[in-house]
Amino acid sequence: MIPEVLRPFKNAFRKWVEEPVDRRYKERILAIPTQLNEYGYDPFGFDPEYTKWVVLVTAWLYKYYFRVELNNHSAIPQGRALLISNHSGQIPIDGLMIANGLFLEPDPPRAVRSMIERWVPTLPFVSTFMTRCGQVLGTPENARRLLLNEEALLVFPEGTRGINKTWYQRYRLETFGIGFMRLALEAETPIVPIAVVGAEEQLPTLVNFKPLAKFLGMPAFPITPFFPWLGPAGFIPLPTKYHIHFGEPMYFTGDPNDEDIVIERKVREVRTQVQTMINHGLKTRKGIFV
Amino acid sequence: MLITGISGGLGKLLARRLHRTECVHGIDTRPFKGKPKDVVVHNVDFRKKKVADLFRAGDIKAVFHLGAVFSPGLSAAESHEYNLTGTNRLLELCDRYNVPVVVILSSATTYGALPANHQYLTEDMPLLGGLRFPQIRALVEMDMLAQTFFWKHPHIRTIILRPSHIVGPTVRNALTYYMNLRRLPYLLGFNPQIQLVHEEDATQALELAYRHPDAKGVFNIAGAGALPVSTILDIIGHPTVPLLQPFAGMAMDALFKLGMTKIMAPEADYVKYVCMVDDSRARDILGYRPRYSLRDTIRDALYSI
Numbered sequence: 001m002i003p004e005v006l007r008p009f010k011n012a013f014r015k016w017v018e019e020p021v022d023r024r025y026k027e028r029i030l031a032i033p034t035q036l037n038e039y040g041y042d043p044f045g046f047d048p049e050y051t052k053w054v055v056l057v058t059a060w061l062y063k064y065y066f067r068v069e070l071n072n073h074s075a076i077p078q079g080r081a082l083l084i085s086n087h088s089g090q091i092p093i094d095g096l097m098i099a100n101g102l103f104l105e106p107d108p109p110r111a112v113r114s115m116i117e118r119w120v121p122t123l124p125f126v127s128t129f130m131t132r133c134g135q136v137l138g139t140p141e142n143a144r145r146l147l148l149n150e151e152a153l154l155v156f157p158e159g160t161r162g163i164n165k166t167w168y169q170r171y172r173l174e175t176f177g178i179g180f181m182r183l184a185l186e187a188e189t190p191i192v193p194i195a196v197v198g199a200e201e202q203l204p205t206l207v208n209f210k211p212l213a214k215f216l217g218m219p220a221f222p223i224t225p226f227f228p229w230l231g232p233a234g235f236i237p238l239p240t241k242y243h244i245h246f247g248e249p250m251y252f253t254g255d256p257n258d259e260d261i262v263i264e265r266k267v268r269e270v271r272t273q274v275q276t277m278i279n280h281g282l283k284t285r286k287g288i289f290v
Numbered sequence: 291m292l293i294t295g296i297s298g299g300l301g302k303l304l305a306r307r308l309h310r311t312e313c314v315h316g317i318d319t320r321p322f323k324g325k326p327k328d329v330v331v332h333n334v335d336f337r338k339k340k341v342a343d344l345f346r347a348g349d350i351k352a353v354f355h356l357g358a359v360f361s362p363g364l365s366a367a368e369s370h371e372y373n374l375t376g377t378n379r380l381l382e383l384c385d386r387y388n389v390p391v392v393v394i395l396s397s398a399t400t401y402g403a404l405p406a407n408h409q410y411l412t413e414d415m416p417l418l419g420g421l422r423f424p425q426i427r428a429l430v431e432m433d434m435l436a437q438t439f440f441w442k443h444p445h446i447r448t449i450i451l452r453p454s455h456i457v458g459p460t461v462r463n464a465l466t467y468y469m470n471l472r473r474l475p476y477l478l479g480f481n482p483q484i485q486l487v488h489e490e491d492a493t494q495a496l497e498l499a500y501r502h503p504d505a506k507g508v509f510n511i512a513g514a515g516a517l518p519v520s521t522i523l524d525i526i527g528h529p530t531v532p533l534l535q536p537f538a539g540m541a542m543d544a545l546f547k548l549g550m551t552k553i554m555a556p557e558a559d560y561v562k563y564v565c566m567v568d569d570s571r572a573r574d575i576l577g578y579r580p581r582y583s584l585r586d587t588i589r590d591a592l593y594s595i
Contacts, residue, residue, distance in 0.1 A: 037515045038584070044409055045483045045518060121405035121563055124479025124535055131481075141408040 017056075025052045031108040033078075035149065044146070046111065046134035054133055055103060062100045066093070066198070068242040070101045075246045076110065076192050079150040082184050083112065084270055085194035086173055086278060087162030090203040090222055091235060094196040097242055098154060113146055114154040140183065147187035155180045157267070164208050164220040170200040171282060173275050178260065178267045185263075186256040190249035193270055195277035197245070201288045202237035203227070240288050245277045291315070291500075292350050294336050294380065295357030296329075297322040299461030300395065303493040304354060305329050315348070317341060317357065337376040345387040352391035352500050353384050358432050373428045374435065381439045384446065391447045393499045396433040398454040398485075398510060399426060403565035410568035413452070413508040423556035440507065449499040453511035454567055455560075457591035458489030464553050469591050474523055478532040480562040481520050487513040488582035488590060498576040505575050510567035513587060514580045519561050525588050535562075 029048045036042050040049055062068050076083070088094060099112040115138030121127045136142050146153050156162060157176035165174070184191050205222040213221035227234025250273065252266050291308070295301045296316025302324070305314050309326045316322065316331045325331060334340050336357055344350075358373045377394075384392050401411045402419035417434070420427035433450060440448040455465045465486075468474070495511045523530055533541065542555040559565075572578040582590070 037517075039517060039521055041483070041516070041518065041521075043516065045516075118406045121482075124477070128479065128481040137406070137409065139406070139408045141410075141412075145410065 021052055021056055025055060028103065028109045032103075032111045033108060033150065034111055042134075043149070044113075044134070044136050044142070045131040046113075047132045048111065050132040051111075051134065055100065058096055058100050059104060061093075062097060062104065065239050066097060066242045067239075068097050068101055068244060070105055071243065071245045073101065073106050073244075073246050075248050076102070076106070076152065077190055077249050080147045080187065080189045081152045081249070082147070082180060082189045082191045083152060083154040083194055084180060084191055084274065085154065085156055085196055086171075086274055087156035087158045088165055088170070088196065089199035089237065090163060090205060090220070090224075091237065092163060093202065093237060094199040094242075095154060095156070097199075098194065098196070098244060101244060102152070110152050112152050112154045115143065140179070143183050144187055147183070147189050157271075160219055164205070164222065165200070166205045166208055166222075167200075171197075171278050173271055173278070176267050176271050178263045181252065181263050181267050181270070182256045184252060185254050188253075190251050191270055192249050193247040193273045193277060195245040195247070195274055195281050196242065197278060197281035197285060198240045198242040198288070201240045203235065204238075238289075241285075241290060243281050243285055245281050247273055247277055291352040291354065292317065292344065293354045293356060294318070295355075296331060298356060299458070299463075299489060300456070300492060300496070301356050303460055303489055304356070304496055307493055307497055312351070313348075315344065315350075317344070335376075336380060337372070341380070342383055345383045345389075350387065350389050352393065353380070353389050354496060354500070355380060355392070355394045355436075356496075358395065358429060369425070369428045370431075373432050377432050377435055381435070385439075385443055389446065391449075391500055392439070393449045393451065393496060394433075394436040395496070396436065396450050396452045397429060398452045398512075398565065398567045399560065400430045400433050400452065401565055401567070403482075403559040403563040405563050407564050409564060410566055411510070412568050413510055413571060422559055423554075425554060425556070437508070447504065447506045449506055450508045451495055451499060451511055451572075452508065452567065453487045453492050453495065454485035454513060454565075456487045456489055456492045457587060459590050459593050461489045464557050466591055467552050469522075469526060469588075472528060473531050474526065474528050475531045475533050475538075476519065476523060477535050477538055477558060477562055479535065481518045482562065482564045483516040483518050483566060484522070484561065484564075485512045485516050485566050486522075486584065486587050486591070487511055488580065488587040491578075491580045491582055494581070495572065495576065495578050498572075498578055502576055509572040509576060509578075510569045511572055511578065512567050512569040512580075514582060514584045516566055517584055522588060525585065526592060 029052055032048055034042045041047055095114055102110040102112050111134050113134050113136050116130050116135045120130060143153060157180055158174045159177060161174040203224050205224050207223045209221040291312050291314060293301050293304060293316045295318055296305055297318040297320040305316060308314055309329050314329045317334060317336045319335050322331045400417040400419040401415055402421055404418060417430045420430045436450045457466050491513060539555050545551040546554055
């Protein structure tokens with residue numbers, strides 16, 4: 001919602017930019033399989049029309065900055081899917097690029113939903129922005145509902161352990177949380193393993209200063225060649241080349257309320273698969289920026 | 291049958307819907323304007339002993355408790371006393387005189403509008419409305435009282451309805467007051483989705499609860515769908531005033547104390563964070579189907595003041 005004072009500027013901007021944007025993305029937006037009500041919002045507040053504006057910016061990053069290459073994206077089945085990926089790079093650009101890629105390249109396009117943290121809804125503007133782009137609060141009930149609505153859910157089981165990895169731990173998977181497997185079993189959803197190669201080098205971290213991070217209330221305090229020397233500009237990622245590899249869907253059956261040890265066995269299969277895909281991706285790429 | 295709070299918006303609608311086929315008696319301290327001729331209204335406070343006479347006299351087929359008052363005018367102590375002891379006494383009478391059906395109107399606002407809420411709350415979620423909103427605690431406790439009554443008396447068919455925000459030309463509450471302001475204030479940066487229930491759909495739910503042969507327990511009631519606050523304000527079309535969040539709280543407290551507004555500061559949470567309910571239980575068991583679309587619901591709410 002924009003204050004009325006700014007509305008004429010907003011309208012002028014829309015008229016100028018909307019036509020070329022629509023030409024490029026209108027068909028894709030209409031083709032996304034979601035359930036929109038008469039006003040264009042889905043049950044979780046996702047607004048594809050709003051998202052097209054965001055895609056305008058992120059598509060540039062996708063095509064020209066990170067020059068993302070998708071491999072085998074047709075492996076994702078239609079209908080419900082749980083996308084499991086490695087997490088890296090200090091800032092969650094990997095999630096952004098996966099979502100972008102799955103909107104721009106496959107036919108029909110998919111609107112990937114990912115989970116946001118509990119404290120995000122308390123932030124003005126950010127909370128609304130995330131909701132309109134299709135991101136959903138990370139509660140198990142919400143996740144189950146999304147999957148039952150045949151949506152694609154992106155989950156990073158490594159969590160913050162993954163994204164705050166240092167240079168020395170790069171491309172080695174951290175421990176996986178096992179919640180996603182219980183969810184997959186309950187909602188009978190195929191798991192699509194994803195390996196993102198190229199995100200680790202975007203903000204090479206030498207050390208993560210945890211005590212200082214806690215003191216400042218930040219999730220992490222990475223020491224990189226650019227941060228904290230260049231201040232907030234130190235968080236601008238390097239233009240590494242992203243290779244996103246999609247694996248064939250994995251189907252699991254079983255009782256979602258099984259003991260941890262049984263679930264962990266299944267999670268290990270997925271983790272091994274993702275690690276294998278990462279290793280393969282590393283071997284076949286020509287260079288970090290190429 | 292007996293309707294407490296019959297002179298309130300929903301009470302009037304329910305009485306008008308049922309008076310042709312049932313014998314309707316009502317209890318309210320307020321007069322019932324436009325009362326149909328065959329409805330009997332007893333102008334008494336439902337905490338008084340006289341109410342027992344009503345129970346003793348007739349054979350009451352059902353009691354609809356719509357009388358839980360959530361009025362900003364009452365102090366917390368008064369509200370507590372009025373709602374809790376009053377409801378307690380009423381339920382005791384229902385038990386003593388073997389009323390077969392008791393329908394209690396609660397509210398989805400009892401779940402509380404919290405940042406960590408599920409998008410669609412089901413009936414088994416805890417009622418956390420009182421966490422940030424002390425004034426709603428009486429309503430939360432009344433709901434819990436009703437639940438205890440439900441478990442303790444399995445021979446009585448007790449139904450607790452928790453509708454989302456009810457709006458319409460007849461009901462009067464904080465939301466209808468807000469929607470009819472000439473200048474609509476809103477919190478800058480917050481735009482959650484909210485559900486609106488048309489008052490006729492809420493009345494339909496009350497009637498379905500009574501007519502169903504054996505449904506019992508808690509039922510959430512949602513309307514035709516969910517909309518972001520900004521879309522609702524756009525449909526209303528009045529000029530809007532953005533407020534910055536930290537200052538909004540203080541400003542609202544001040545205005546409320548001066549009597550210039552009827553909305554309490556913590557109520558703003560309901561247009562800040564999500565508090566929506568899943569009404570599949572009502573749809574599957576009671577056969578509830580909202581008949582008014584979102585657009586009609588909003589349009590009807592605009593002629594209420």
